[in-house]
Amino acid sequence: MKRALKGLAGLVLLGALACALVVHLNLRGETPLPPQDVPLAQPAPQAVQRGEYLARAGNCMSCHTTQGGAPFAGGRGVETPFGVVFASNLTPDAETGLGHWTAAEFWRAMHHGRSRDGRLLYPAFPYPNYTHVTREDSDAIYAYLRSLPAVQRTNTPHALAFPFSTQAALAGWRALFFRPGTLVPDPQQSAEWNRGAYLVQGLGHCAACHSPRNAFGATSESQAFRGGLIPVQNWYAPALNHAAEAGVAGWPQEDVVALLRTGVAPRGSFTGPMAEVVFRSTQYLNDADLGAMAVYLRALPAHERPAPAVAPPSASAMERGAAVYSQQCAQCHGDRGEGRPGAFPALAGNRAATMENPTNLVRMVLLGGYPPTTAGNPRPYGMPPFRHVLGDDDVAAVSTYVRNAWGNRAASVGTMEIYRAREGRHP
Structure with a gap:
């Protein structure tokens, strides 16, 4: 009996030590918030202008704005393998947004991934990267957000499966995979x-x-x-x-x-x-x-992987792919995959077509797509979707053909890969 009690006490002690370690790892680097800190009332115009630019650099609007919704009012769902995380309201609304947040609390969210009330934030908000943002830049973004029109929009609860919905699980994740830090300039670089x-x-x-x-x-x-x-x-x-x-x-x-x-x-x-x-x-x-x-x-250090051994595609796949290409693709991309400069990209020698992972090529054939509309390219040429025109066998064949014609060389694409792309499933 005494041995059992000692064993139980040892397990309790071990569990307590593990919990203490997780708590310590989640609090490392944090400093107490300033006492009697208050939200910024009148942000300086220079700070607002700088913050708007930095918010653009961080692409904050993409996640914190729903389609057709007010900018930065939140509500967009970020799908993850563990469920959906919904972006929060970043407008200065007092009840549902950042109205009561101080600059120090906003900095803590950016740098430490912790909300105003102390809750741990999910890394769908990329604080593992934003932790490198300086306090000066964080304060500027905060000033910009404070300048926006307040929008009352209650934050949507996350839809995460258990145990990923718990703060305990998130604390464990952070203890293993997150450490706040700053980027120290490299004196050897410009x-x-x-x-x-x-x-x-x-x-x-x-x-x-x-x-x-x-x-x-x-x-x-x-x-x-x-x-x-x-x-x-x-x-x-x-x-x-x-x-x-x-x-x-x-x-x-x-x-x-x-x-x-x-x-x-x-x-x-x-x-x-x-x-x-x-x-x-x-x-x-x-x-x-x-x-x-x-x-x-x-200047990124090269990480070149050995090219995988590639078996030649079957003659039947190339013949079928060539026929599909001639009928559906050659008008834009050229008989020899040469493309049309300024309009449609060449496929001959195109590394996007010959990457070891063919996912993007298959998705482009199925779903089509456009480059972005920008000041330097106001009317981009795009590609129509073929998911309702071509069956899986044809998509696999034309993908295989493009990856192996005109001097290209890459692994064949099978119908299972097309099925996974259609259904959004990957091994």
């Missing part, structure tokens, strides 16, 4: 490179999409920018440090800037989720910041 690192790693939160995620939905610094499937959206965000995917180390500086500003460049264009990023965010950045981002992205 001021432009350091500014680019700050924008890409912080407000731009590029690694949130362009990195693989583990079973718990977390990314790691060691895997940053190596490409990953965007959860639920089922678009593949290609590696930014791999020449065969989306690496730009070999691109001219001006082409990278053009891509970020307009969504199109001589060597590629943006569609899918990245088109929205350009439309709502990067097209509004100034030349200096776009140039800094380009410098940083071009």
Whole structure:
């Protein structure tokens, strides 16, 4: 009996120590909020202007605005593998928004991922990246949000499955995968490179999409920018440090800037989720910041993976794919996949078509898409959807053909991959 009691006491002690460790890890780096702090009443015009620009850089409106809704009033659902997280109301409404928030409380949310009442926030709000934002920039964004018209819109409760809906589970996740921090400028790099690192790693939160995620939905610094499937959206965000995917180390500086500003460049264009990023965010950045981002992205250390062994496609798949291509695709993309400059991209030598992961190519065939409408590309050429025109066998065949014609070489695409793309399912 005594042995059993000792064992039980040991388990209780171990559990208490584990809880204390989780609490400690969730509080590390935090400082007490200033006493008697009050919300900002009259934000300075310069701070508001700066904050609007930074909110654009962080693409805050995309998540915090529903289609047709008031800007920043929240309500948009962010789907995750664990349920839906609904974005909060960021307008200065006293009851449902940020009306009672102070600058210090807003900073704590950005830097530590903690709400005004102390609740832990879900990382669908990308505070693992925003933790790198400076207090000065956080205060400017806060000033801008305080200047917006107040909109009364009660926040929608999250729809998360148990136990992911609990603060205890979130505390455990944070203890394992989140640590607040700041970016320390690298003295070995230029001021432009350091500014680019700050924008890409912080407000731009590029690694949130362009990195693989583990079973718990977390990314790691060691895997940053190596490409990953965007959860639920089922678009593949290609590696930014791999020449065969989306690496730009070999691109001219001006082409990278053009891509970020307009969504199109001589060597590629943006569609899918990245088109929205350009439309709502990067097209509004100034030349200096776009140039800094380009410098940083071009300097990312290469992470080249060995090319996988690829079996030649079957003759029947290529024959069927060629017939589909001739009938449905050649008018825009050319008989030889050469494209039409300024309108439709070339498919010959197009790395978006030959990436190891064919998800984006298949989704473009099924769903179509457009580059973003920008000042530099006001009437983008797009591609119509073919999901109601082509069956799975034809989509698989034409995808295989495009990946292996005109000197391209990549693995064949099977009908199971088409089925998964249609149904939004991935292994």
